[in-house]
Amino acid sequence: MGATDHDPLAILTRPPPNETPIERAAREEREARARQISDQIDEQLKKDKAALKRQNGLVRVLLLGQSESGKSTTLKNFRMKYSRAQWKAERLSWRAVIQLNLVRSVLTILDTMQTEMNGTTSTPTSSVVQELSGDEEDEEEDNPIPCATISGVGIIVNISRRSSLSKDSNSSLRTTLSSHHQILKLRLGPLRGVEADLKKRLGAASDEEEFDSSASLGIGPLEPSSSSSGDGNQGAERRSGNAMIAARKVKRREFGVKRLHEALENGVHALSSRGSHHGHGTRDSGSFTSDDATDIIASCRDDMKALWLDEAVQKVLAKRKVRIEDGAGFFLDDIDRIATRTYEPSDDDVVRARLRTLGVQEYSIQFEQSKGPTLFAGGLGDFGKEWIIYDVGGARTMRQAWLPFFDNVNAIIFLAPISCFDERLQEDSKINRLEDSCLLWRSVCSSKLLAKATLILFLNKCDILKRKLKSGVMVKNFLPSYGERPNDAGSVIKYLKEKFKDILKAQSSVPRTCYYYATSVTDTKATANTLKTVKDSIVREHLKTADMV
Structure with a gap:
């Protein structure tokens, strides 16, 4: 009896007796x-194990806040500090966006100036405006409307909506705008074609949303409660309130794109394609040469x-x-530098640039392993080496898309623009922006x-708050x-932080830790320090959950 006779597995796999060559070939094939x-199953198990390990090591961060609260700017700061190679490769692609920001600011001034010359009360805020139906022309109310009440925290804002513009003021300003301004308007006319070209190059979204123009650029801020004003101040409030009603009758479609990365790529491809046909606009040694839009802007x-x-225009x-x-995307103080044929965006330019996104932006950031002991060492494994940051749209119509991203999120960075205590919500001019936040x-x-996510609150736009209070x-x-507290930025920040x-x-259903920061996310140096602290805080909270701290 052979040794294999005692091995059940050998007996099971032994070829059948009297096996023909054809049967043997068929068996070996099976x-x-x-x-x-x-082998395929083993390989898939290895991949699943690696994927599970990667998922367990991922840090998922969700940026939340209303529209124009600074979410995209915060994401840019993250990428600039911790994903430097990708950031530098993409930076040149922002040139078309920054040029568009500059052009749209100029066109907003031209449209406002023309409205003033015409003597009308509506205030266009963009080259693309729509008049509402005449049904709203009689919309007036004698009493102030409470428009920002937050139960439990005592924040109430009243706003006056009925008044009349001073005809004498209109007349004096119209006479101040002379033929010189008309000539300027004509000379800057080609910028309207540049705007259309840049928007087409970036790929405008097909479902751009319509917003109240008065909120988008700060036209018609909330007026103080009339109860605290004298008769003279009430008259000023009424005049200002009537201007707000007129402004609400002009709406615009804000330019936006579905995917930021695709828009930037579209801009580069369009420029390269045009350059191949016209002999310019090509990319050479990592920089762009001139193109038609750039030529016109420079001229x-x-x-x-x-x-x-x-x-007179400033008046x-x-x-x-x-x-x-x-507002975001303000570059009128940098015309000398940007309106040139050799312009290349700086880091600060990209951070300040404004391009509204209609979809969810997702970015992966790989953190490099530093030398010496780190928060990533020990039992923490690979946790924290890779972050997925989601930037979701803050407009009211997009907030239903937030829910799917709540699952398994490690941290929420919530941005509350505290400079907007006197502003209306972009989508609904009856709502105070601070109340909405x-x-x-x-x-x-x-x-x-x-409930288990680390909460981080950015009290953002402190720079704008300081300018407002100083004015x-x-x-x-x-x-x-707010009472009789000092009217300075430090006191306001402290007050709102407590609220x-x-x-x-x-x-909150359970006691939880929250990290609070006063920020101006357009300040890249200060924000870089804040983000380092935020990164360490998120990892530290994970360590607490793992009972390691």
């Missing part, structure tokens, strides 16, 4: 197929500067409450899906609960 399937440089620096903008300098924060704090805007006129803390304490 065994080969079985081995192949077994209009002096006229754009003259328009922006003109004293018109002040009267119409068009605060272009407070607080309501969103309350929803995040009370969500059971986010004389009194917070107590818009937030009566957001109160909301978290009242709405």
